[in-house]
Amino acid sequence: MTSAYKRVSGEAVEYEVFARKARIDPLHLVGSVVAPDADLAMAYARATYDEERWCEMAIVRKDDVIRLWSPGES
Amino acid sequence: MSLSDLVLSLADNKQMLGLRYAEWATRAPSLEADIAAAAMGLDDLGHSRVLYGCLEPLGADPRGPERESDPASIRNLAYFDEPWTEWSQFVAANAILDTAFTAMIESCVGGSVEVLQHRLRKMLMEERYHFLHGRSWLRSGIEGAPLLRAWQEALEFFGPPDGETERLHQEGRLSMGPAELRARIEEQLDTKAPDVTIHWTVWDPLRRRTAEGAIDEATFGMLRGLEEKKYAPPTAKQAAS
Numbered sequence: 007m008t009s010a011y012k013r014v015s016g017e018a019v020e021y022e023v024f025a026r027k028a029r030i031d032p033l034h035l036v037g038s039v040v041a042p043d044a045d046l047a048m049a050y051a052r053a054t055y056d057e058e059r060w061c062e063m064a065i066v067r068k069d070d071v072i073r074l075w076s077p078g079e080s
Numbered sequence: 081m082s083l084s085d086l087v088l089s090l091a092d093n094k095q096m097l098g099l100r101y102a103e104w105a106t107r108a109p110s111l112e113a114d115i116a117a118a119a120m121g122l123d124d125l126g127h128s129r130v131l132y133g134c135l136e137p138l139g140a141d142p143r144g145p146e147r148e149s150d151p152a153s154i155r156n157l158a159y160f161d162e163p164w165t166e167w168s169q170f171v172a173a174n175a176i177l178d179t180a181f182t183a184m185i186e187s188c189v190g191g192s193v194e195v196l197q198h199r200l201r202k203m204l205m206e207e208r209y210h211f212l213h214g215r216s217w218l219r220s221g222i223e224g225a226p227l228l229r230a231w232q233e234a235l236e237f238f239g240p241p242d243g244e245t246e247r248l249h250q251e252g253r254l255s256m257g258p259a260e261l262r263a264r265i266e267e268q269l270d271t272k273a274p275d276v277t278i279h280w281t282v283w284d285p286l287r288r289r290t291a292e293g294a295i296d297e298a299t300f301g302m303l304r305g306l307e308e309k310k311y312a313p314p315t316a317k318q319a320a321s
Contacts, residue, residue, distance in 0.1 A: 039112050042220065049213035050112040053119035 020068040021047040025060040081244040081285040084140045089155040089288050091131035096160035098124030103163055104170050116213055123206045130199055137195040151294035157233045158291035168222035172230035175214030180234035182207040183264045190255030232276045237288045240280045
């Protein structure tokens with residue numbers, strides 16, 4: 007599976023952004039950012055999704071997510 | 081030059097950096113970069129408020145009435161005198177000058193002055209993302225001229241090797257002097273500062289710069305609230321007068 011984003015540059019990839027508000031909550035997907043590297047993706051994720059008081063935030067390259075099936079395939 | 085003078089310079093520079101960042105909130109190369117510019121602008125404007133708030137506890141607020149009429153009384157680096165016209169100016173400021181200000185804040189937090197130790201610590205967490213943003217864009221490659229200028233002004237901001245900033249370091253009020261501050265940002269950015277000639281004889285110890293000049297008229301008016309009055313309806317103008 008590959009991300010088809012080419013908007014920023016040919017090397018830009020999509021990162022999924024996960025966060026949670028409390029330790030007892032599971033991390034959940036809050037959105038995504040497009041960036042050419044993980045450093046910039048972290049800066050973008052923090053800038054874009056920082057309105058809430060998250061106790062944890064993490065990013066994952068969308069390409070690194072192993073999907074068992076997708077909508078319409080189950 | 082006192083520690084209060086240094087903190088006021090830091091506050092004024094943070095305020096101007098925040099304003100210049102914010103000017104790019106709809107002009108950056110991508111939507112993510114727009115949002116980052118807006119967020120970093122808000123961060124730095126917030127940091128400047130905290131720094132201004134430290135002046136009274138430090139015991140000597142150096143701000144005088146001249147700040148209402150003389151743009152040159154604002155103690156910002158020349159890099160912020162005019163709005164940036166190129167993205168590379170943004171990146172150079174983000175990577176070099178923002179990192180230089182953060183190094184100075186680290187020096188305050190690591191020094192012996194309690195109010196600075198406590199109040200400035202949170203800024204360092206927020207600045208981590210400014211650094212990542214600036215370094216990443218810097219690595220993507222930018223024009224040399226703004227980069228050289230940013231380095232020059234960062235080193236001017238740190239002050240001469242044997243000046244008052246070094247004295248504050250020797251006294252323990254700052255944990256780093258000019259040499260350590262320079263080494264700190266070189267280490268962080270994984271590069272050596274370029275060879276630049278600084279004429280310390282014309283260096284202004286309050287504004288921490290060698291260049292003459294001041295912020296543009298529109299920005300100065302906005303800082304003083306004059307731009308706001310210009311757009312107020314006539315009835316509000318009469319009430320205010």
